[in-house]
Amino acid sequence: MQDFGAAFGEAFRLLVSLDPDLVEIVALSLRVSLGAVLAAAAIGLPIGAALAVARFPGRGVALVALNSLMGLPPVVVGLLVYLALSRAGPLGPLGLLYTPAAMMIAQMILVVPIIAAVSRQTIEDMKEEYEEQLRVLGVGPSGMVATLLWDARFSLLTALLAGFGRAIAEVGAVIIVGGNINHVTRVMTTAIALETSKGDLALALGLGLILLGLAITVNAAVMLLRRTAGHAAFA
Amino acid sequence: MRRLGLLLVAAAALLAPLAGAGAAEKFITVQSTTSTQNSGLFDHILPVFTGKTGIEVRVVAVGTGQAIKNAANGDGDVLFVHAKPAEEKFVASGGGVERFDVMYNDFVFVGPKADPARIAGGKDAVKALQTLAASGAPFASRGDDSGTHKKEKALWKAAGIDQGKASGGWYRETGSGMGATLNAAVGMGAYTMSDRATWISFKNKGDYAVVVEGDPILFNQYGVILVNPKKHPHVKAAEGQAFIDWLLSAEGQQAIAAYKINGQQLFYPNAKK
Amino acid sequence: MQLSPDRPARPAGTGGHVLPVRATGVTIRRGGRALLDGIDIGIEPGPLTVIMGPNGAGKSLLLRVLATLVRPDAGVVTWGGTMPDRGRAPQLGFVFQKPVMLRRSAIDNVRYALKAAGVPRGERDRRAAEALAAAGLERLAGSPARVLSGGEQQRLAIARALATGPEVLLLDEPTANLDPAATLAIETQVQAAHRAGTTVVFVTHDLGQARRLADDVAFVHHGRVAERTPAHRFFSAPSSEAATAFIEGRLIP
Numbered sequence A: 001m002q003d004f005g006a007a008f009g010e011a012f013r014l015l016v017s018l019d020p021d022l023v024e025i026v027a028l029s030l031r032v033s034l035g036a037v038l039a040a041a042a043i044g045l046p047i048g049a050a051l052a053v054a055r056f057p058g059r060g061v062a063l064v065a066l067n068s069l070m071g072l073p074p075v076v077v078g079l080l081v082y083l084a085l086s087r088a089g090p091l092g093p094l095g096l097l098y099t100p101a102a103m104m105i106a107q108m109i110l111v112v113p114i115i116a117a118v119s120r121q122t123i124e125d126m127k128e129e130y131e132e133q134l135r136v137l138g139v140g141p142s143g144m145v146a147t148l149l150w151d152a153r154f155s156l157l158t159a160l161l162a163g164f165g166r167a168i169a170e171v172g173a174v175i176i177v178g179g180n181i182n183h184v185t186r187v188m189t190t191a192i193a194l195e196t197s198k199g200d201l202a203l204a205l206g207l208g209l210i211l212l213g214l215a216i217t218v219n220a221a222v223m224l225l226r227r228t229a230g231h232a233a234f235a
Numbered sequence B: 001m002r003r004l005g006l007l008l009v010a011a012a013a014l015l016a017p018l019a020g021a022g023a024a025e026k027f028i029t030v031q032s033t034t035s036t037q038n039s040g041l042f043d044h045i046l047p048v049f050t051g052k053t054g055i056e057v058r059v060v061a062v063g064t065g066q067a068i069k070n071a072a073n074g075d076g077d078v079l080f081v082h083a084k085p086a087e088e089k090f091v092a093s094g095g096g097v098e099r100f101d102v103m104y105n106d107f108v109f110v111g112p113k114a115d116p117a118r119i120a121g122g123k124d125a126v127k128a129l130q131t132l133a134a135s136g137a138p139f140a141s142r143g144d145d146s147g148t149h150k151k152e153k154a155l156w157k158a159a160g161i162d163q164g165k166a167s168g169g170w171y172r173e174t175g176s177g178m179g180a181t182l183n184a185a186v187g188m189g190a191y192t193m194s195d196r197a198t199w200i201s202f203k204n205k206g207d208y209a210v211v212v213e214g215d216p217i218l219f220n221q222y223g224v225i226l227v228n229p230k231k232h233p234h235v236k237a238a239e240g241q242a243f244i245d246w247l248l249s250a251e252g253q254q255a256i257a258a259y260k261i262n263g264q265q266l267f268y269p270n271a272k273k
Numbered sequence C: 001m002q003l004s005p006d007r008p009a010r011p012a013g014t015g016g017h018v019l020p021v022r023a024t025g026v027t028i029r030r031g032g033r034a035l036l037d038g039i040d041i042g043i044e045p046g047p048l049t050v051i052m053g054p055n056g057a058g059k060s061l062l063l064r065v066l067a068t069l070v071r072p073d074a075g076v077v078t079w080g081g082t083m084p085d086r087g088r089a090p091q092l093g094f095v096f097q098k099p100v101m102l103r104r105s106a107i108d109n110v111r112y113a114l115k116a117a118g119v120p121r122g123e124r125d126r127r128a129a130e131a132l133a134a135a136g137l138e139r140l141a142g143s144p145a146r147v148l149s150g151g152e153q154q155r156l157a158i159a160r161a162l163a164t165g166p167e168v169l170l171l172d173e174p175t176a177n178l179d180p181a182a183t184l185a186i187e188t189q190v191q192a193a194h195r196a197g198t199t200v201v202f203v204t205h206d207l208g209q210a211r212r213l214a215d216d217v218a219f220v221h222h223g224r225v226a227e228r229t230p231a232h233r234f235f236s237a238p239s240s241e242a243a244t245a246f247i248e249g250r251l252i253p
Helices: A003-016 A020-053 A059-069 A074-085 A100-136 A141-151 A153-169 A172-178 A188-197 A201-228 B002-021 B034-038 B041-053 B064-072 B084-092 B125-135 B147-158 B178-188 B196-201 B237-248 B250-257 C059-066 C086-091 C106-116 C121-134 C150-163 C180-195 C207-213 C231-236 C241-247
Strands: B027-033 B056-062 B078-081 B096-112 B139-141 B171-173 B191-195 B208-212 B219-227 C021-030 C033-043 C048-052 C074-079 C092-095 C168-172 C199-203 C216-221 C224-230
Touching (some): A020 A201, A059 A100, A172 A188, A188 B034, B027 B237, B041 B250, B078 B084, B096 B237, B125 B147, B219 B237, B237 B250, C033 C059, C048 C059, C086 C092, C106 C121, C106 C150, C216 C231
Parallel strands (some): C048 C216
Antiparallel strands (some): B078 B219
16 A cells, blocks of 8 residues: 555655644644543542542442443533533523634543543552551541552553553544544544545554654653652552 | 642643633534535635634534434534435424535545446446346445435336345445445455545445536535524524635635545535526 | 552541450351350450461451451451541451552652551651661662562561550461561561560461460360460360370361
């Protein structure tokens, strides 16, 4: 397939020339997905920690629901957010449809279950190890949650990373609520979808390679952080 | 608390510009179709309009069916699509103010150069479909309720063929946009129907070529409608109307006629003077 | 919620005595079996008590009940004559068979315990350093706790438990996973703490270790205290048949 060679050439050309449209698209992708992950972390980490530490009736149901929500199809989320943000929908007056904020909301909804579920697992594993020790030191429930979140912080980065991976690679939701508007809501994935539909497979693949490179960079950065922060000692 | 505060400040700093982007000074949202977007027409004409009026035009490109639904929800100021009966219904229902012809191009049938169904060179679209159905050669349909899909269904009806019965057999509905359907057709060796503009600008043609063209029945009219501000008070009626007026003006019509790929004109302006 | 642990988990200066630690009629059943069967035991200030018994006798479980880590199905545990409460937990040091090291440096592990006990911030550095020095770990103060050797980790765990100045130190087979040199270091550390005035309860099934350490032996068998005897008498003339068999190295039913 001759497209592969052409794709690498295209990706290289776009990168070397620092194509302004490409820079804009990459910057928007990062802003939307990082914003979505931060917002999702603010919601998902406390949920994960609470589910890990608390025992209450219906917890099993909550866990099943949470794990199922991780597989939520982006298109469904996009549709739900569209219906909510549409002018005819309940949040229509906010005028958020077809803005980066709408894309962030959709990605946040996709990412919250991932962060909550992964952090729940991480924190619960650590709680198994810590709980009795903390109790004999006289640490109460809130102190325990704080200690677990703090001591698990490097492992929790993995949860955020998983969320970021889903957000940045997702197209189904953002194309519906963002509309793939040039210079406004066009991100890497919707640009790839557009170039594919134009039959410009080389450019689409080139953009895909850049997206892949971005994902590798972010993952490597986080891994490096975990290493230097004393992987052996703290993780 | 300090750390969480920092996190929130960081998040706010990150989000603030996003919220701002939703409230840019002067812009309109146009619900339009993949064919106009993929052909590159908007990239060609919109800068001219924006340069003249300062009004930014944000295009959401989806199938005609979805574009009309979005507009009916009030998610857009202007509707710019190609399915006249559906457009007239939209206006009659009160969703739009008035419909204007803007331009036309035509539909073509494309297929592999080997032409297994032996329909190449024909000028009769209905007859070509009958031949194609009898041959059992695969046909890729948009299957997405777009303007192109509506047109295609009308042609099958005229040919007296219930193509739906062959769905999953030789009749393959991709449920996708024009470009994706062209990719699928090329991938599986199927014939398909495309608007000429998308076909000309399509870059993954492989060994495909136009096999049927020039039948008057394949005429493809584009219309433009202002979403009804009486129904959706937030509609930017003045700016939207300015865009429509410009499209219909001599300057707008010339801009449309001037858009060419490889020397081929893609759209023919035909606004009523 | 805060992410930082820099907050006392309880107000400073609460307390009161935990000694004597007393269990009365404590019963724990699991799967229809009584693991502890109406145990009565009291830990008075002073002696180094060794709790002995064969594997599965319930000695570790008993220790956990005394520390309120396990709630009994029947019976009560009192600390200093009243119901146990979290505020007094730092008065009762506890060391697990497998030391639990927090993901931070050795000295920060001790600081954490001091903070949890409500020790004012200004005192923590000094007291943590003293605790490490007493355990011979000052050289490793800045090392991540989880990369220390097994013996070093257990010494740190004991130093951490002692840093808050508890009235009583409970140890659950602290040397079970250690080599003889590390075991000796732990025994020395515990004996030093005892000499300094800390009451000690030490669970072991190692007869030699019991001989080296005990002032007083409680022999647990089948979920009951079979006998409680001063050490010099226990090893020469135990009063229960089970303890006699155990000391002689016979299998006991």
